[in-house]
Amino acid sequence: MARAHAGDSSVETTVADIITRIREDGFAAASAYAHDFDGVELDRLRVSAQTIRDAADSLPAETLDALSTAIDRTRTFAEAQRPETVTTTFPGGATVSLLWEPVSRAGVYVPGGKAVYPSSVIMNVVPAQAAGVTSIALASPPQREYGGMPHPHILAAAHLLGIDEVYAIGGAQAIAALAFGIDDPDPERALPAVDVITGPGNIYVATAKRLVRGHVAVDAEAGATEVMILADSLADPATIAVDMICQAEHDENAAAVLVTPSASLLGAVSAELRRRAPTAAHRERVAAALGGPQSALVLVDDIGHGIRFCSAYAPEHLEVHCENADAVAAQVTGAGAVFVGATTPVSLGDYTAGSNHVLPTGGTASFSSGLSVYSFLRNVQNVAYPLDALRPLRDTVRALSTAENLPAHGAAFDMRFAASDRASS
Template sequence: MITRIDLRGRSLSRRDLLEVLPRAEVDVEHAAEVVAPILAAVRERGAAELRDLAERFDGVRPVHLRVPPDVVQAAVGALDPRVRAALEETISRVRRVHAAQVPADFTVDVAPGAQVRQRWIPVRRVGLYVPGGLAVYPSSVIMNVVAAQAAGVGSLVVASPPQKDEGGLPDPVVLATCALLGVDEVYAVGGAQAVAMLAFGAAGTDEVDGETLCEPVDVVTGPGNVYVAAAKRLVRGVVGIDAEAGPTEIAVLADGTADAVHVAADLVSQAEHDPLAAAVLVTPSVELAGAVESKLVDLVGATRHRERVTTALGGPQSAIVLVDDLEAGLEVVNAYGAEHLEVQTVDAAAVAERVTSAGAIFVGAFSPVSLGDYMAGSNHVLPTGGCAHFASGLGVHSFLRAVQVVEYDADALRAVADRIVALADAEGLPAHGEAVQARL
């Protein structure tokens, strides 16, 4: 079901590790060729093209592209009370964590009369994409919306695919979650075409009530399939994006003290997202590896999405990696840079402190990735495909710009004028120095 990669007794460089470790094979460049005409058509034809694409890809032609606000609000009343309570608790916890992320402005007095201030300014308008293919993700609504709201973004729009079974509306729990968060601008638009609508806006009017459709945003965020990732790549520069999110990943660094049932259950939990989902166990314990393999057989046979899970666990992106010791295991997980990394070892907190590349780290036996997916308070929109080596997960910072404000008086400028002129002359840009001298 899941392959083994035995690295014991081998001394591998970072480059060697990157070559042997499992990774999902995703061809974003090919997907970009497929979606480029879609983006162009949406940009040219606007709302009319969005309706045609919904009929083509989603099997339904939405009566409304923009979901009427009263329909969004009404979805709350239809929520299962247990689901509503879970959503409200998640919102509360995610708000608390993201409120703490807001950076402070600062002022530095460089010299008498010379001051530099830094302000954090939110972007004007944000488009948040919520997938709706193999699963629907009200939790992603929370992660995206709360981070943007904590940053102070004034205008938020959510796009999620129309569901054939819902008469062309997005999933009702997604709509209800938008309402709980105070978002009433919601569009029944999915896939690459949603990214195009958010980036370029959609000309035209709604067939039913004549309401003008989506205005362009400044930043597009949210997970999606390879075509959504490709679309985000193509609009980067027109708008900001969070990342080109790929298939989900879990890596577990575990020693012989870990519970094989816990480890196997966590691998299955992420594998149920997608046939391309990656599940990786890194361990020095042959006994644990064998026990996990055995438990996987039982758990996969009993899970609802066993076909999808079997494909993911048996794919080239998943493996059990045997290493000599935890030191070697740390080298492996730092080279891998997983979206989600669990540490289930003796003194797990100390081991976790030595992790340098992971989208999020889950410490100990009682901090499973599923907790972070829903209710830990952290954000579950995280870098995939090794991007954790240089990128962060979604957060307040994703929607803020740092702007420096410079204010010098005449005496402060005079004090550095000669040095500015010297540097300007050294760079062969004398007009820079002359612009200073003109003031003095």
């Protein structure tokens, strides 16, 4: 199966130059990029608290209620993820513990291109808050139609979450600013660096995250969105077609793939797509996505074959429209999120399922995970050995330090016994 085109080496060169300019020229570089890429003249990076409040006040009540519902459900699931300290005891009163601590500061990026994603504000901020992160910076592109500020829906979601540190900066330059910081005597033009960066974005954002990885932690290099639907002969072709169109409206590079052992279902879905896609609100985008090499209708031998196919592809989203959907879903070994049963659409996960919609794409679900509380935590191993617990290990440590030709290691261990050795001699 083909994947969406992920760009070329020229993108990496361009992004590397952007990162260098941000590091060297700070706000001046950010302002220049805002002029060139966003068509706005920036006199500050930080969005005022009043602007954030005004954005929330301007939203219809039903939109605010919907965002609040999404926040509540996402927070309920995120808070349930918080891990407990694990402690193991050894003879002599020794303990080894695994402690979980939040990072000090997180940076959240929310794009503002073809669509506006206040839901992404929720999906990134809520797990950070549930993890215990107390300093969260949100960056989103300045919008010309909103006076050089991020989209009001983004600001409103930030307000509902209690986030007042929001910056009008987008693209690779935002990732660079979050990673390395922008120092400026004017606090409205400064941006303190963060410890971890999360959030979706285009190929320039994804490339920037790859290039700053190691200096800061990043969640993933998110690519074009994907849905794969595993369905048997009893599945409803209209529902499947609508779900494929739902994903295709995100982006021209979005992938929508049906996997089925039923030739009749495949034909019926194909017919439904031909009928429905031309009437979609974003019909040009949908047509490009469904017509691209990354989208397909795949005929497999049986459901077992389909399970192996889906696991190997490792889609961002997998819907299971099968009899005994629970049992089928349990056999899939690669997917960012699995939506079990025809009544569970991906769009539910995008907004109010309680799950997180920041998920691995491009096959990376075979080895990486979606955003969660763990994305904002680090573990610390706490080791405490009293002398009575050390004594039985004395010969073991000496033997290992000798085997590795690191005699100072053995000497450091023996030093703990110096006083008791003198007392016994």
